[in-house]
Amino acid sequence: MIFKSVKLVKALSIVPITALIMSSSFMTLANAETSTIATSHEHMEKGGGSHEMMDSMKTGMETMQNMEMSGDVDKDFAMMMKMHHQQALDMAKMEIAHGKSPEMKAMAKKIMSAQKKEIAQFDKWLAKQK
Numbered sequence: 001m002i003f004k005s006v007k008l009v010k011a012l013s014i015v016p017i018t019a020l021i022m023s024s025s026f027m028t029l030a031n032a033e034t035s036t037i038a039t040s041h042e043h044m045e046k047g048g049g050s051h052e053m054m055d056s057m058k059t060g061m062e063t064m065q066n067m068e069m070s071g072d073v074d075k076d077f078a079m080m081m082k083m084h085h086q087q088a089l090d091m092a093k094m095e096i097a098h099g100k101s102p103e104m105k106a107m108a109k110k111i112m113s114a115q116k117k118e119i120a121q122f123d124k125w126l127a128k129q130k
Helices: 002-046 050-066 073-098 102-128
Strands: none
Touching: 050 073, 073 102
16 A cells, blocks of 8 residues: 555645746747747837738738638639739849849749749639629
8 A cells, every 4th residue: 555655745745846937948949939028029110011911911921811712622723812913012122122132133023923924824813603
């Protein structure tokens, strides 16, 4: 009986140690994430347009997540891809307005041209589905 009690005490003593280790790990992860977020925000503040680009992406992602699905895979694909391409247009506009690299600005202009055409195709297809 005493042997069982000793085993129980040993087993129960592991619980607080495990909890301490887990909470320590969690705090380390939380601090690392907070540090990464702070660094990311500092970087965005320094570069003109970066903050707006991130806000645009967040808004676009929220809109896509809140879209009501029709149950028709083709229609849902077209609706979501249209939004995805619109986000690319928004980002490209910000690159053109705030970017410094001629190569990236040229890429943004190509993206705008291609995405506008594809959005028009999605719109045309979606109009036929009503």
